[in-house]
Amino acid sequence: MPEIKVGLIGGGGIAGAHIRGYREHAERIGITAVADAVEETAVARGNELGATPYVDYRRMLETEDIDAVDICLPHHLHRDAIVAAAQAGKHILCEKPLCLTADEAAEVRKAVQDNGVTLMCAHNQLFLPAVAKAKELLEAGSIGTVYEVRTTDSFYNDFDPNSMGWRASSKTSGGGELIDTGYHPTYLLLHLAGGLPVEATAMLSTHRLKFMEGEDSAQVLIRFDNGVVGQLVTSWAYQPAPATERFSAVGELGSLTSNGSSLTYQLRSGETETFDLEPVDTFVAEIGHFADSLLGKTRPIHTEEEGIAVLGILLAAYEGARTKTIAPVLQIP
Numbered sequence: 001m002p003e004i005k006v007g008l009i010g011g012g013g014i015a016g017a018h019i020r021g022y023r024e025h026a027e028r029i030g031i032t033a034v035a036d037a038v039e040e041t042a043v044a045r046g047n048e049l050g051a052t053p054y055v056d057y058r059r060m061l062e063t064e065d066i067d068a069v070d071i072c073l074p075h076h077l078h079r080d081a082i083v084a085a086a087q088a089g090k091h092i093l094c095e096k097p098l099c100l101t102a103d104e105a106a107e108v109r110k111a112v113q114d115n116g117v118t119l120m121c122a123h124n125q126l127f128l129p130a131v132a133k134a135k136e137l138l139e140a141g142s143i144g145t146v147y148e149v150r151t152t153d154s155f156y157n158d159f160d161p162n163s164m165g166w167r168a169s170s171k172t173s174g175g176g177e178l179i180d181t182g183y184h185p186t187y188l189l190l191h192l193a194g195g196l197p198v199e200a201t202a203m204l205s206t207h208r209l210k211f212m213e214g215e216d217s218a219q220v221l222i223r224f225d226n227g228v229v230g231q232l233v234t235s236w237a238y239q240p241a242p243a244t245e246r247f248s249a250v251g252e253l254g255s256l257t258s259n260g261s262s263l264t265y266q267l268r269s270g271e272t273e274t275f276d277l278e279p280v281d282t283f284v285a286e287i288g289h290f291a292d293s294l295l296g297k298t299r300p301i302h303t304e305e306e307g308i309a310v311l312g313i314l315l316a317a318y319e320g321a322r323t324k325t326i327a328p329v330l331q332i333p
C-alpha cells in the first residue's frame with residue numbers, strides 16, 4: 001500500500017497523465033479507488049490501477065479508506081467535488097480551473113479552511129524547469145524590479161463539435177478557451193509577476209472554432225499590486241508565430257525569455273546566459289510535489305489561494321471584455 005491513498009474522481013483524458021505520476025511515485029502515493037459517472041470508464045480505470053471502481057464519488061468518499069482525492073472532472077463539477085471531499089476530511093488535488101464563479105470560490109475556500117485539509121491546484125506547467133529557473137532568477141533580483149511579464153499558450157486545436165463534449169458549452173466549461181487552456185498562461189503570469197492581481201481586461205475572438213459558445217482565442221492585460229503589468233495570448237485557433245516566447249519578463253536591469261525548454265537572460269550591462277534545461281514530465285513532477293506536500297506537511301506551490309487569484313483574473317478579463325472596460329479583480333471573502 002502507498003503511504004498516501006488517493007481516490008481518483010473522473011477517469012477521462014487527463015487522468016491518464018496523472019496516472020503516469022502515481023506510477024512514478026508508487027511507494028509514496030497511489031490510487032486505490034476510482035470514481036467515474038460512466039461505469040465502463042470506472043471499471044476500466046479500476047482494472048488498470050488495481051483500484052476499487054465507483055460510479056458515485058460521494059459513495060467512494062463514504063466507503064473508502066483514502067487520504068486524498070484527485071479531481072479530474074469537467075469544470076462545472078469541480079466546486080461540488082472539492083466541497084464534498086473537504087467535508088469528508090480528504091486532501092485534494094484539483095485540475096484547473098479551481099471552480100467557475102466568485103461564489104463557488106468563496107465556498108471552496110471555506111470548505112478547505114473549515115475542514116483543515118490541503119488543496120493543491122494541478123498547475124502542472126509550474127513544474128517546467130524553465131519556469132522554476134525563471135522564478136529563481138526573478139526572486140534573486142537578477143533583472144531588478146520587474147515591469148512586465150508576458151505568457152503565451154496557443155496551438156492549432158482540431159476539435160470539432162462531435163469531439164468537444166462539455167468543452168463546447170459555456171455552462172459546463174465556464175467560458176471558452178480562456179478558462180480552459182488559457183488558465184495555464186494565467187497561473188504562469190501570476191507566478192512570475194509575484195504580486196496580487198488588481199485589474200484586467202481582454203479581447204476575445206472566435207477565429208475558427210465557430211461552433212463554440214465561448215471564445216477560441218483571447219488576449220488579456222492584467223495589472224498587479226506590485227506594479228507589474230502582464231500580457232497573455234492564448235488560442236485554440238492557430239499556432240503562434242515561430243519566434244513567439246512562451247514567457248518573458250522585463251525589469252530595470254534587463255530581461256529574460258523562454259521558449260518553454262531553454263531560458264535566456266540578458267542584462268543591459270552586457271551580461272547574458274542561456275540555460276538549456278533537461279525536459280521533465282510536468283504531471284509526474286506535480287504528483288511528486290503533492291506527495292511531498294502531504295508527507296512533509298508543507299504548503300503546495302499553488303493552493304486554493306492562487307487558484308482563486310487566477311480565477312479572479314479570468315473573471316475580470318471576461319467582465320472587461322463584456323463591458324469594454326478594465327474591470328477590477330473581485331476580492332473573494
Ligand SMILES: NC(=O)c1ccc[n+]([C@@H]2O[C@H](COP(=O)([O-])OP(=O)(O)OC[C@H]3O[C@@H](n4cnc5c(N)ncnc54)[C@H](O)[C@@H]3O)[C@@H](O)[C@H]2O)c1
Nearest residue numbers: 010011012013014015035036037038041072073074095096
Ligand atoms: N493540465 C492540463 O494540461 C489539462 C489537460 C486536459 C484537461 N485538463 C483538465 O482536466 C479536467 C478533466 O478534463 P478531461 O480532458 O480529462 O475531460 P474528460 O471529459 O476526458 O474526462 C472527464 C471524466 O469525468 C467523468 N465524469 C463526468 N461527470 C462525472 C461525475 N459527476 N462523477 C464522476 N465522474 C464524472 C466523465 O465520465 C469523464 O470520464 C478539466 O478540469 C480539464 O480542464 C487539464
